[in-house]
Amino acid sequence: MAIPAAGVRGLRVVAYVGTADDRPGTTIQNRGVAASPRGQAGGVGPGEIGNFIITGHRVSHGRPLERVPELRNGDHVLITAGRTVYDYVVSRTMTISFRKPAEKAQQNAAVPGKPGAAPRQAMLTISTCATIEDHAAGNYWHDELGNPEHRINKIGVLVATRPA
Template sequence: MSIPAIGVRNLRVVAYTGTADDRPGTKIQDRGVAASPRGRAGGVGPGEIGNFIITGHRVSHGRPLERAPELKNGDHVLISAGGTVYDYVITRTMTISFRKPAEKAQQNAAVPGNPGAKPTQPMLTISTCSTPEDHAAGNYWHDELGNPEHRINKIGTLVTTR
């Protein structure tokens, strides 16, 4: 994965069966790479109809997504897989709380933000922690895996492949 606007170049994304920010995904992220949950409760692969979810650390383990919150609408995210480059464009930001199951479901939904909606296009969710923002607001809550209360999700849609 490359995200030119924030200086991410050739970040390895490891696919696994699971949901965003679960124990297997966190172990992958702890190796300094990004994780991509797949399957019934996770997302889809690059270019597929539905939500292609990528999670990565922002403040630890090499901080590969340190600058993800800086992504703006119109910024490109390039995914290289199997000789194809998938070009997604960021369209919005969605912040969710890990303490609210309904919000967590929005992150993992086939249509980001709309649990239960049927997907009609390939979409992307880049997800990372909001630890600096939570701590600045005096919120030091975290789950058993160290995830802070809030996640910052940058949502995009596939615009082209080459």
């Protein structure tokens, strides 16, 4: 994965069966790479119709997604898989609370932010912690895996593909 506006180049994304920010995904992220949950409770692969979810650390384990919260609408996220580059463009930001199951469901939905909606396009959710923002607000809550209360999700849509 490459995110030019955030200085990310060549970040490895490891696919696994699961949901965003679960124990297997956290174990992957703790290696300094990004995790991509797949399957009925997770997301789809790059270029597929639905929500391609990528999670990674912002303040620990190499901080691969440290600058993701800075992304603006129109910034590009490039995913190279096999012989294809998938070009997604950030279209919005969604912040969710880990304490609210309905908000976690929005992050994992096939259409980000709309649980139960049928997907019609290839979309991307890049998710990282809001630890800095939570701590600045005096919120030091975290779950058993160390996830802070809030996640910052950058949502994008697939705009182009090209040979790698």
